[in-house]
Amino acid sequence: MHELPVIDKILQVALKHARKNNISRILSIHLEIGELSDLEESWLQRYFDRVSSGTPAAGAALNVTRIPVSARCSCGNTFGITLNNTTHTCCPSCGSSSWQLVAGKGYFVKSMEGL
Amino acid sequence: MTQPVKLIEVKEGILEDDGKVAASLRADLQTRETFLLNLMASPGAGKTSLVLHTIKTLRNKLEICVVEADIDSTVDAEAVANEGISAVQLRTGGFCHVDAAMMREGIAAFGDKKCDMIILENVGNLVCPAEFDTGAHKNVMILSIPEGDDKPLKYPLMFSICDAVLINKMDYIGLSDFDMEKLTERIHRLNPNAEIFRISCRTGEGIDAWSEWLFREVCNFRNSKL
Ligand SMILES: Nc1nc2c(ncn2[C@@H]2O[C@H](COP(=O)(O)OP(=O)(O)OP(=O)(O)O)[C@@H](O)[C@H]2O)c(=O)[nH]1
Ligand SMILES: [Mg+2]
Ligand SMILES: [Zn+2]
Numbered sequence: 001m002h003e004l005p006v007i008d009k010i011l012q013v014a015l016k017h018a019r020k021n022n023i024s025r026i027l028s029i030h031l032e033i034g035e036l037s038d039l040e041e042s043w044l045q046r047y048f049d050r051v052s053s054g055t056p057a058a059g060a061a062l063n064v065t066r067i068p069v070s071a072r073c074s075c076g077n078t079f080g081i082t083l084n085n086t087t088h089t090c091c092p093s094c095g096s097s098s099w100q101l102v103a104g105k106g107y108f109v110k111s112m113e114g115l
Numbered sequence: 116m117t118q119p120v121k122l123i124e125v126k127e128g129i130l131e132d133d134g135k136v137a138a139s140l141r142a143d144l145q146t147r148e149t150f151l152l153n154l155m156a157s158p159g160a161g162k163t164s165l166v167l168h169t170i171k172t173l174r175n176k177l178e179i180c181v182v183e184a185d186i187d188s189t190v191d192a193e194a195v196a197n198e199g200i201s202a203v204q205l206r207t208g209g210f211c212h213v214d215a216a217m218m219r220e221g222i223a224a225f226g227d228k229k230c231d232m233i234i235l236e237n238v239g240n241l242v243c244p245a246e247f248d249t250g251a252h253k254n255v256m257i258l259s260i261p262e263g264d265d266k267p268l269k270y271p272l273m274f275s276i277c278d279a280v281l282i283n284k285m286d287y288i289g290l291s292d293f294d295m296e297k298l299t300e301r302i303h304r305l306n307p308n309a310e311i312f313r314i315s316c317r318t319g320e321g322i323d324a325w326s327e328w329l330f331r332e333v334c335n336f337r338n339s340k341l
Contacts, residue, residue, distance in 0.1 A: 005210075006129060006130075006246075009129045009130070009132075010129055013125065013127050013129065014125070017123055017125050017127075018123075021121060021123050023121060023123070027120060036271055036272040036275065037246070037272070038242060038272075081304075081305075083268070083271055083305075089304045089307070097303065097307035098307065098308070099307060100308075101275055101305075101306075105246075105272060105275075105276075106128060106129070106130060107128065107129035107130065108126070108127070108128050108129065109125040109126070109127050109128075109129065110124075110125060110126060111122060111123060111124050111125055111126075112122075112123050112125055113120050113121065113122050113123070114120070114121055114123065115118045115120060115121070
């Protein structure tokens with residue numbers, strides 16, 4: 001539902017970096033999106049095409065890498081979290097549940113290609 | 116002659132600016148000693164009912180103000196104002212969430228009024244509000260029994276960012292196949308530190324435990340200065 005504000009921001013970031021680097025046409029944008037985000041990639045591209053029309057990013061392809069959800073335990077161990085398993089997640093190293101999510105949320109513009 | 120394609124390393128997070136606005140709002144509120152609670156839930160889960168109960172139990176200990184973020188309606192703000200509590204209606208303009216910039220505007224409407232706690236009733240949905248930092252010191256959500264025990268599977272982000280989850284409409288529990296044990300397990304899988312309160316805004320069950328927790332959090336917030 002909030003795809004538009006997010007996509008608009010992706011566009012603004014891309015345009016800013018295009019200006020900085022003297023790019024007149026953006027061909028592709030590489031995004032990293034956490035697995036906790038429910039943004040659907042096909043929708044992402046469709047919305048992007050709409051908001052980017054008439055800008056140097058018009059027609060750019062969005063390439064998305066989904067970032068798996070991972071957590072860091074207070075013992076220092078980092079481990080992956082599967083969203084659909086059925087038991088309580090404990091740190092595989094020390095067994096405690098005093099961990100916090102460290103990856104799998106949010107959006108990151110990694111790189112882009114342009115002319 | 117064809118131009119070579121340039122590869123540009125961007126490495127920029129999308130909501131980072133929002134994160135900065137939120138952090139600065141949080142810091143300003145800290146200076147003013149105003150605790151901000153972000154209350155999220157689906158439409159009809161009981162946000163306004165909980166706000167009204169919370170006002171009743173804590174109003175003699177804390178000066179409370181309320182920010183309402185309903186889309187295009189002022190009914191909730193009016194319900195709160197009827198209790199003699201300052202309430203501001205945010206114009207979210209059909210937005211699906213509240214961010215820190217909107218919140219800063221909303222709070223400005225209280226002027227210099229001294230306020231120990233502001234409760235934000237966020238827009239009713241379990242998806243978008245989870246993605247935007249409002250500048251709140253604590254995030255809590257309500258899940259009501261009729262919504263079902265599978266919601267952590269469908270809206271994992273929301274459950275993962277909340278400090279407390281309130282299970283409301285406990286008076287309906289016997290009438291449904293809601294599995295409390297499963298729910299608890301699903302919440303703690305995403306968020307092992309989440310506090311879980313079982314409440315009913317109809318019978319008043321669990322409201323005291325919730326209010327005590329909230330009051331303690333406000334006290335901790337005040338003592339955490341420096
Ligand atoms: N049986 C029962 N009904 C409840 C309970 N809590 C709230 N309700 C009812 O549920 C309906 C919605 O409650 P609200 O407090 O308006 O919910 P809300 O989340 O603020 O709703 P919106 O702002 O419209 O999204 C009202 O009719 C309440 O009386 C409860 O614990 N038990
Ligand atoms: Mg309401
Ligand atoms: Zn560990």
